[in-house]
Amino acid sequence: xxxxxxxxxxxxxxxxxxxxxxxxxxxxxAHGVAVVxxxxxxxxxxxxxxxxAEVVAGRVVVTQPSRIAARAAAxxxxxxxxxPVGETVGYSxxxxxxxxxxxxxxxxxxxxxxxxxxxxxxxxxxxxxxLDEVHExxxxxxxxxxxxIDIRAHLREDLSLVAMxxxxxxxxxAALIGGVESAPVIRVPxxxxxxxxxxxxxxxxxxxxxxxxxxxxxxxHVAATVRRALVEHDGDVLVFVPGVAEVEATxxxxxxxxxxxxxxxxxxxxAEQDRALSExxxxxxxxxxxxxxxxxxxxxxxxxxDAGFSREPRTDHHRGLxxxxxxxxxxxxxxxxxxxxxxxxxxxxxxCWSEAEHAHLAAHPEPEIATADLTAFALEVACWGSLDxxxxxxxxxxxxxxxxxxxxxxxxLGAMTKDGRATPxxxxxxxxxxxxxxxxxxxDGADLVGAKRAAxxxxxxxxxxxxxxxxxxxxxxxxxxxxxxxxWRSQATRLEKVVEKQGxxxxxxxxxxxxxxxxxxxxxxxxxxxxxxxxSSYLMTSGTxxxxxxxxxxxxxxxxxxxxxxxxxxxxxxxARIRSAAPLTEDLALEVAGSLWTEVDEVTWTEGRxxxxxxxLLGAIELRSVPLGxxxxxxxxxxxxxxxxxxxxALFTWSEATxxxxxxxxxxHRTLGDPWPDVSDAALTQTLQSWLGPQLARxxxxxxxxxxxxxxxxxxxxxxxxxxxxxxxxxxRVQVPSGSSVxxxxxxxxxxxxxxxxxxxxxxxxxxxxxxRVPLLLHLLSPARRPAAVTADLESFWDxxxxxxxxxxxxxxPKHAWPDDPxxxxxxxxxxxxxxx
Numbered sequence: 001x002x003x004x005x006x007x008x009x010x011x012x013x014x015x016x017x018x019x020x021x022x023x024x025x026x027x028x029x030a031h032g033v034a035v036v037x038x039x040x041x042x043x044x045x046x047x048x049x050x051x052x053a054e055v056v057a058g059r060v061v062v063t064q065p066s067r068i069a070a071r072a073a074a075x076x077x078x079x080x081x082x083x084p085v086g087e088t089v090g091y092s093x094x095x096x097x098x099x100x101x102x103x104x105x106x107x108x109x110x111x112x113x114x115x116x117x118x119x120x121x122x123x124x125x126x127x128x129x130x131l132d133e134v135h136e137x138x139x140x141x142x143x144x145x146x147x148x149i150d151i152r153a154h155l156r157e158d159l160s161l162v163a164m165x166x167x168x169x170x171x172x173x174a175a176l177i178g179g180v181e182s183a184p185v186i187r188v189p190x191x192x193x194x195x196x197x198x199x200x201x202x203x204x205x206x207x208x209x210x211x212x213x214x215x216x217x218x219x220x221h222v223a224a225t226v227r228r229a230l231v232e233h234d235g236d237v238l239v240f241v242p243g244v245a246e247v248e249a250t251x252x253x254x255x256x257x258x259x260x261x262x263x264x265x266x267x268x269x270x271a272e273q274d275r276a277l278s279e280x281x282x283x284x285x286x287x288x289x290x291x292x293x294x295x296x297x298x299x300x301x302x303x304x305x306d307a308g309f310s311r312e313p314r315t316d317h318h319r320g321l322x323x324x325x326x327x328x329x330x331x332x333x334x335x336x337x338x339x340x341x342x343x344x345x346x347x348x349x350x351x352c353w354s355e356a357e358h359a360h361l362a363a364h365p366e367p368e369i370a371t372a373d374l375t376a377f378a379l380e381v382a383c384w385g386s387l388d389x390x391x392x393x394x395x396x397x398x399x400x401x402x403x404x405x406x407x408x409x410x411x412x413l414g415a416m417t418k419d420g421r422a423t424p425x426x427x428x429x430x431x432x433x434x435x436x437x438x439x440x441x442x443x444d445g446a447d448l449v450g451a452k453r454a455a456x457x458x459x460x461x462x463x464x465x466x467x468x469x470x471x472x473x474x475x476x477x478x479x480x481x482x483x484x485x486x487x488w489r490s491q492a493t494r495l496e497k498v499v500e501k502q503g504x505x506x507x508x509x510x511x512x513x514x515x516x517x518x519x520x521x522x523x524x525x526x527x528x529x530x531x532x533x534x535x536s537s538y539l540m541t542s543g544t545x546x547x548x549x550x551x552x553x554x555x556x557x558x559x560x561x562x563x564x565x566x567x568x569x570x571x572x573x574x575x576a577r578i579r580s581a582a583p584l585t586e587d588l589a590l591e592v593a594g595s596l597w598t599e600v601d602e603v604t605w606t607e608g609r610x611x612x613x614x615x616x617l618l619g620a621i622e623l624r625s626v627p628l629g630x631x632x633x634x635x636x637x638x639x640x641x642x643x644x645x646x647x648x649x650a651l652f653t654w655s656e657a658t659x660x661x662x663x664x665x666x667x668x669h670r671t672l673g674d675p676w677p678d679v680s681d682a683a684l685t686q687t688l689q690s691w692l693g694p695q696l697a698r699x700x701x702x703x704x705x706x707x708x709x710x711x712x713x714x715x716x717x718x719x720x721x722x723x724x725x726x727x728x729x730x731x732x733r734v735q736v737p738s739g740s741s742v743x744x745x746x747x748x749x750x751x752x753x754x755x756x757x758x759x760x761x762x763x764x765x766x767x768x769x770x771x772x773r774v775p776l777l778l779h780l781l782s783p784a785r786r787p788a789a790v791t792a793d794l795e796s797f798w799d800x801x802x803x804x805x806x807x808x809x810x811x812x813x814p815k816h817a818w819p820d821d822p823x824x825x826x827x828x829x830x831x832x833x834x835x836x837x
Contacts, residue, residue: 004081004088005050005104013080015043020186021051024162027184028055028128032152033161033177037170038188040336041297041343044164045073046080049105049130056160058127059103063110065133065141066266066291067093068273074098074107076297094433095490096270110141111433117147118383118430121155128160135167137367137395139377146392147384149177167332167364169395176393192342195304200225201354211577212549213326214246214309218352222307223253225350226285230259233348235302236284240337242309242326243289244463250287257285264288264298267463269486293336297343304341304349306334312365313372315402325568330362369398374406375436379415382422383430412595413440432498434462441523444592446499448522449515450507455495456480457519459488461565469554472565472582473516517582518592520563525593527564528584530621537575538562541596541619545575559583589618601628603635605643609701610636637689640699644685651705658711663746664730665714671770672729675719691717729770737762737827744769744776750792754779757788757805758817761825766794780805783813798822 012018017038027034038044045062053060064070074091081088090099091107099106108116110131117123129148134141145163152159163173163183174183202208202221209215222241229237237259241250247263254261262276264286276286279300290310292298310333314325329337334351341347351358369377377398381389390397410416415426415436422430432439438458445454460476467475479485510518521528529538529546536548536557546567548556556562561584569576590597596619603612612628612635644651654662668676677683677691684691693716695708718726730751733741738759745752751769753776760766766776780789780797788805791797802822810818819825 004083005053008050008080009047009054012047013043015047016190017043017047017188020188021047023184023186024048024051025055027186028052028160028162031178031184032158033183034163035170035174035177035183035185036162036164036188037166037185038164039166039190039192040339041192042188042190044188045132046077048162048164049077049107052128052130052160052162053104056127058125060105060128060130061113061123061126062105062107062130063113063132063141063144064107065110065136065138067096067109068264068266068277068291070107070109071096071270071273072277072297077105077107095494110138110144114140114144114147114380115433117144117151118380121147121151123151123156123159126159128162130162130164132164133166134163134173135165135169137169137365137369139368139372139374142367142369142395143377143380143392145173145177146394149393150384153179166336172395176395192339193344193346195338195342195346196348197338197355198348198350199355199358200228200350200352201357202352208308209326211573214242214249214307216249218307219246219249219253222250222305222352225352226250226254226305227257229303229305229348229350230257230283230285233303235341235344235347236279236286236298236300237303237305238292238298238301238340239285239287239305239307240292241287241289241307242311243324246307246309247287247289254285254287259283259285261285261287264292266291267485267487269484269490272484272486290333292340293333298340300344301340302344302347304337304347306337306349306351308334308351308353310365313368315371315373328361330365331358332364334358334361367396369394369396373435374398374402375409378403378406379410379422379426379430379436382410382416382420383427387420410436413437415440428502433494434458437523438462441519442495442499443502445519445522446507448508448518449510451496451499452492453507453512453515454519455499456492457516458495458523459492461520461523462491463488467565467580469556470548470578470580471555472520472580473512474555475580476512476516513583514585514588517561517563517584518588520565520582521584521589521592524564525596526619527567528589528593528596528618528621529562529564529578529581531558531560531562538564538578539621540564540567540576541593541621543620544569546578547575548578548581556581556583561586561589563589586623593618601631601635603628603631603639605639610639610699612636634689636699640705641685641688644688649681649684652708652710653706654710658714660732660743660746661711661714664726664732665717667746667751667774668726668730668770671774675722677717677719679714679717731769734767734776736760738829739827740829748777750774750777752777752779754781756781756783756785756829757802757822758783758828760794761817761819761822761827763827764795764798764823766792782809783816 024034024036036044036048049060049062064073070091070093074085074089078085078089086098086100087102089105090103092099092112093109094112131145134145148161152161161177163177165173170185174185177183202218206217206221207215208218226237226239239250241247244265244267247265251261251263260280260282262284264276277298284300286298308329309326310329311324312327338349341349386392407416411418413436415423415429417423429436429439432442438461442454442458456476460479479488526542527540529540532539536550538546540546546564562581563584564578565580567576567578598617600617601614603610612631613625614628615625616623662679665677665679669678692708692713699705733743734753735741736755736759740759742753742755757780766778768775775792777792778794779787782788789797789801806818817825817828
């Protein structure tokens with residue numbers, strides 16, 4: 001180990017983590033792995049890397065979740081060593097590296113280490129990796145941990161690995177990295193000073209959020225809470241809001257306070273970040289995103305104001321919409337933010353919600369692997385060579401449907417084969433420091449709009465840009481003229497250099513108005529949108545409806561074609577809300593999304609007729625439609641089947657005789673089964689082609705359907721030779737003792753014969769159908785043909801039911817026969833005028 005690091009460990013600063021350094025030394029020498037479980041503020045980021053360097057040969061690489069944290073941690077440790085950054089301690093972040101051959105501790109962002117691992121799996125020259133803040137469960141951190149475990153198992157047994165966590169995730173992490181046995185866990189007690197919680201809910205009637213995000217009135221409340229903090233408490237104030245737009249809105253509202261107000265977020269230049277983190281002659285207010293939640297020490301802070309929100313990734317895999325959304329902070333994150341006020345001494349946290357609301361917050365934020373878009377993750381896994389993600393030691397496995405959606409995207413990009421292997425194009429895309437969709441837009445867009453402009457647009461899309469009126473063209477022009485857009489400018493320069501190395505052909509002379517849209521469309525062909533009814537309503541190629549904000553009209557309103565950069569669909573909303581987009585033309589849409597172009601023949605039942613069309617589509621967007629003169633018979637049958645399934649076979653003309661025949665066939669099928677055909681609604685709908693045959697080919701409208709000879713089609717379904725017994729098994733009529741031929745009703749579960757009582761005198765039993773299997777159900781009627789009795793057992797009725805019926809009816813119908821013994825009495829259809837029985 002270098003002398004400066006050894007000297008630091010010999011006389012370390014008074015930090016709680018020093019109590020665990022001996023145990024860490026022992027764990028690494030014995031096992032090569034360890035987990036340090038220490039709350040924020042205990043000094044683990046400062047002193048654990050030198051302690052690891054004491055044990056291992058080679059460089060110690062330390063990860064941090066953000067560029068701000070990586071640079072600040074390197075400066076802090078270098079300051080303790082009395083050296084400039086880049087000597088014993090250095091850092092490497094996107095676009096900024098300060099290291100030398102003498103560097104023993106290098107602090108990097110997790111994403112940068114992931115790139116190095118893919119490029120150099122053996123990590124030549126690295127003796128140990130220290131993963132900080134693993135409890136935050138960022139997607140790249142989970143994957144980096146899994147790949148390091150794989151490296152230790154198969155390539156570098158000697159590579160030491162330390163994971164540092166501030167929560168109980170330490171136990172799960174230890175079980176994961178320890179292999180057969182859990183890795184040793186070194187627990188360090190907390191060192192925070194007491195922090196007073198002050199509950200500051202907004203006034204009654206003030207809404208925190210609406211469909212556009214945090215409301216202006218709640219922004220006012222946060223600013224008022226900061227002013228209260230400055231009056232009632234001492235020390236610098238750290239304010240937490242969810243995103244860059246909220247940081248800027250809060251900073252504007254704090255104009256005129258008696259303090260220096262600084263913004264702090266990842267899109268600032270390094271110099272601006274340094275100013276925010278450096279104490280000055282005046283009291284400070286630092287308005288920050290979540291980058292200041294952990295790892296990063298902001299000196300001088302004794303007060304925290306927490307707006308109570310964070311920005312997290314959410315993905316609607318069904319509609320292909322992924323975005324950062326504003327969500328309520330978890331209790332764990334709120335406690336971690338509050339801890340920022342207790343590092344230097346007793347402090348206070350002013351929370352912009354009530355104590356009752358606090359009890360209902362989620363305990364912990366969800367890990368990104370459960371909610372984020374997994375396209376970049378899936379490509380990294382494929383480039384690593386793993387065909388099954390379950391082979392990797394992940395703290396949580398990704399949701400199967402999300403991973404499947406990500407792989408589909410990569411196959412469409414040409415970055416992955418269908419069996420999950422990275423293609424050469426996929427490895428090229430993976431080498432671009434951007435999401436795979438944006439990498440594709442950079443690579444392919446450079447040939448169309450030029451490397452510089454493609455890089456500018458991709459750099460803009462990689463940020464959480466809130467374009468005024470959603471207009472990305474205006475946003476790009478604003479960035480070009482903004483001297484404070486250092487982060488965007490640096491990223492654009494890096495991306496331009498990446499694509500220039502690959503070479504590109506001469507770009508076309510396109511204006512920004514369509515060039516921006518073209519690059520956006522290359523990144524998100526599924527979000528190409530065309531205007532439909534209404535000036536702000538669109539349909540995307542994915543089939544998802546989307547709309548511009550009608551309350552914020554801008555230059556995009558009324559434009560026929562848009563390339564949507566960002567859209568969000570909230571629960572309960574029918575359409576997604578377009579947050580940013582750029583104009584496009586139909587020609588460019590077809591050029592960049594040619595794989596979505598299809599020409600299909602469609603035959604549908606629409607408004608009572610068969611409609612046959614040849615449709616030209618770009619995804620779900622119809623470009624044009626022309627009539628189809630001679631549609632295939634099967635397609636017509638399918639359309640009619642769908643119509644019948646939704647509207648019923650009542651679309652046909654069913655005469656009384658046809659209905660009766662169908663009921664007889666249905667009775668025989670239910671009673672005897674095969675070969676008597678199933679003529680239920682469902683069966684007839686499913687077998688249209690077979691029982692209606694060529695009649696279907698002539699159907700073009702509801703009127704044609706009504707002309708179909710359903711009776712002839714049903715008779716054709718009769719089985720042979722059983723058809724000859726139809727009248728024996730299920731006769732249409734039956735002759736009763738009076739001589740009348742009475743129709744049998746087969747529409748009920750049991751066939752019914754409705755007949756007047758006087759016409760069945762002399763019968764002792766009703767006939768049975770289907771070779772004697774089913775007796776007729778007699779509905780015995782009065783002389784006025786009103787129901788008098790129902791029976792399938794006529795013998796019993798004559799003895800038990802008839803006397804009551806006779807007593808009830810003979811007074812009302814004295815001219816009709818009411819014999820004492822109906823079994824022996826003659827059946828009749830006439831009245832009897834000579835005698836009243």
